[in-house]
Amino acid sequence: MHASLRRIYWWLIAPAVLLMLVFYIYPLVQVLWISVTDPVPGLGNYMELIERPLIHRIWMTTLRVCVITTAVTVIAGYAVAYAMCHVGDRHRTWMMFCVLLTFWLSVLIRAFAWVMLLRTEGIVNSGLQELGLIDEPLRLVRNEFGVIVGMVHFMLPLAVLPIYSNMTGIDTRLISAARGLGASPIGAFTNIYLPLSKPGLIAATILVFVFSLGFFITPALLGGGKVVMISEYIQVSFEETLRWGQATMLSSTLLFSVLLSLALVARFVDLKKVFGAR
Amino acid sequence: MKKDPRVVFGRCVTLGLAWTVLAFLVLPMAIVVPVSFTDQYYLSLPKEGLSLQHYQAFFEKEIWLAATLDSVIIATFSTIFALILGTLCAIGCWRLASNASEAVRTFMLTPIIVPTIVQALAMYRFWIDLGIMDTYIGMILAHTLIAVPYVVITVSASLANFDVRLEQAARNLGASTQQTIRWVIMPSIMPGILSGALFAFTISFDEIVVALFITSRKVYTLPKRIWDGIQDHLDPTIASIATMLIAVTLALLLTELWMRQRRQARLTARVDTGEG
Numbered sequence: 001m002h003a004s005l006r007r008i009y010w011w012l013i014a015p016a017v018l019l020m021l022v023f024y025i026y027p028l029v030q031v032l033w034i035s036v037t038d039p040v041p042g043l044g045n046y047m048e049l050i051e052r053p054l055i056h057r058i059w060m061t062t063l064r065v066c067v068i069t070t071a072v073t074v075i076a077g078y079a080v081a082y083a084m085c086h087v088g089d090r091h092r093t094w095m096m097f098c099v100l101l102t103f104w105l106s107v108l109i110r111a112f113a114w115v116m117l118l119r120t121e122g123i124v125n126s127g128l129q130e131l132g133l134i135d136e137p138l139r140l141v142r143n144e145f146g147v148i149v150g151m152v153h154f155m156l157p158l159a160v161l162p163i164y165s166n167m168t169g170i171d172t173r174l175i176s177a178a179r180g181l182g183a184s185p186i187g188a189f190t191n192i193y194l195p196l197s198k199p200g201l202i203a204a205t206i207l208v209f210v211f212s213l214g215f216f217i218t219p220a221l222l223g224g225g226k227v228v229m230i231s232e233y234i235q236v237s238f239e240e241t242l243r244w245g246q247a248t249m250l251s252s253t254l255l256f257s258v259l260l261s262l263a264l265v266a267r268f269v270d271l272k273k274v275f276g277a278r
Numbered sequence: 279m280k281k282d283p284r285v286v287f288g289r290c291v292t293l294g295l296a297w298t299v300l301a302f303l304v305l306p307m308a309i310v311v312p313v314s315f316t317d318q319y320y321l322s323l324p325k326e327g328l329s330l331q332h333y334q335a336f337f338e339k340e341i342w343l344a345a346t347l348d349s350v351i352i353a354t355f356s357t358i359f360a361l362i363l364g365t366l367c368a369i370g371c372w373r374l375a376s377n378a379s380e381a382v383r384t385f386m387l388t389p390i391i392v393p394t395i396v397q398a399l400a401m402y403r404f405w406i407d408l409g410i411m412d413t414y415i416g417m418i419l420a421h422t423l424i425a426v427p428y429v430v431i432t433v434s435a436s437l438a439n440f441d442v443r444l445e446q447a448a449r450n451l452g453a454s455t456q457q458t459i460r461w462v463i464m465p466s467i468m469p470g471i472l473s474g475a476l477f478a479f480t481i482s483f484d485e486i487v488v489a490l491f492i493t494s495r496k497v498y499t500l501p502k503r504i505w506d507g508i509q510d511h512l513d514p515t516i517a518s519i520a521t522m523l524i525a526v527t528l529a530l531l532l533t534e535l536w537m538r539q540r541r542q543a544r545l546t547a548r549v550d551t552g553e554g
Binding site for chain 1: 305486
């Protein structure tokens with residue numbers, strides 16, 4: 001391509017990149033900077049990661065909730081995607097419709113629906129009580145159970161879509177061949193189908209885990225202050241105690257955890273495909 | 279040929295499992311609809327009859343309408359800016375197709391990866407320095423930044439299917455860069471731009487975390503009101519808003535489905551008549 005023409009195309013890119021550098025990257029760098037300079041220069045803020053039991057507990061809660069959410073979401077999403085690949089067109093359209101409706105609906109509204117259903121005077125509890133199945137209302141929200149339910153609900157479409165798009169590329173004749181050669185249905189699935197669907201599974205696992213780590217809205221609403229994950233703790237330490245050093249240190253740690261998870265899996269899968277698949 | 283009973287059983291289990299998961303996805307949202315018509319003053323299923331009182335509350339109370347208006351204004355402007363910046367960037371990267379432009383495109387995806395709370399904190403700090411806290415400009419700028427990656431993704435995806443020779447033909451016939459973009463590239467990547475617009479608008483209209491940090495009184499978006507409503511006393515008005523949002527989402531999805539089917543039908547018709 002002609003050099004002057006190339007320059008024109010770089011000019012098309014420039015506004016977006018400049019805006020991103022000045023108003024997005026610079027503020028992020030500022031956060032990293034504050035974490036090592038406020039209140040005093042040094043790594044004092046990061047020592048809290050090692051020293052303070054409260055922060056240990058919050059990180060453990062975050063990791064536990066994320067791991068359980070990711071596992072449940074990916075397994076459930078796999079079942080949906082698998083079924084979608086093995087039904088007729090009309091049936092599949094309906095299933096896809098359910099997934100996409102959830103995907104596009106406001107995350108706040110979805111969290112609201114769950115609070116409404118699960119709280120002590122909520123619809124699940126009052127329904128069960130009217131049926132005489134329980135005497136005391138169950139504690140379904142303001143605990144890790146409620147948070148995980150809400151998170152799985154949010155993450156499911158993010159798992160179904162990449163798994164499904166990978167599965168549509170699998171040649172089903174391979175399964176027939178395996179069956180023809182004497183494999184049992186389960187054997188054909190575990191030895192042939194499962195390995196072929198691994199790229200989709202890995203992509204879904206990364207997406208869900210990375211988004212779970214920094215998830216704020218649903219844990220904050222369904223945890224009700226009882227299950228505090230790292231994101232919510234950052235908000236608390238910023239809003240209530242105004243401890244900038246601590247808030248920025250936790251933010252930097254969270255950011256690095258996300259980047260580290262991505263870097264680890266980038267060795268196995270093409271990340272651009274994962275994010276472009278949406 | 280008789281089917282292996284194990285295969286039939288496996289199929290039943292898979293379908294049962296899949297629809298259980300789908301029911302888990304859809305039912306909580308479905309239950310919001312009857313709740314929004316409750317005759318009670320608190321959140322519950324209708325007891326004696328249906329009532330529109332919570333819809334009335336939405337349309338009569340100043341705070342809800344003002345919040346909706348704020349959200350619409352911010353989402354509209356952020357969508358416009360994100361579309362312009364994102365589309366130009368995607369076209370530039372696609373046409374250059376070098377390692378450097380690939381890197382730029384990856385770089386533009388940063389806001390998708392950064393946890394929302396971290397970006398909110400970062401913006402809060404910088405927006406204070408800029409003096410744009412609690413302003414429309416501040417919110418529009420923030421939402422533009424968050425939405426640009428999605429436009430870059432959707433437009434890049436439709437550019438990937440665009441035949442480069444069309445562009446070269448236009449140039450050979452004497453079109454300038456501007457003319458080529460306007461009359462050749464733009465029309466054929468319209469689907470990508472439209473779905474980018476949908477993404478951008480939805481993301482801004484639904485965004486809460488940054489709004490919690492960088493606005494306080496003057497700008498009050500709908501998600502922020504909903505957030506307050508959920509935390510305070512579960513205002514039943516939210517059920518009516520939720521129902522309206524579900525209706526809008528359904529309508530958009532059905533339109534998209536219908537348009538895709540029509541496009542497909544047209545394509546098959548063309549192939550059948552040997553036009554294509």
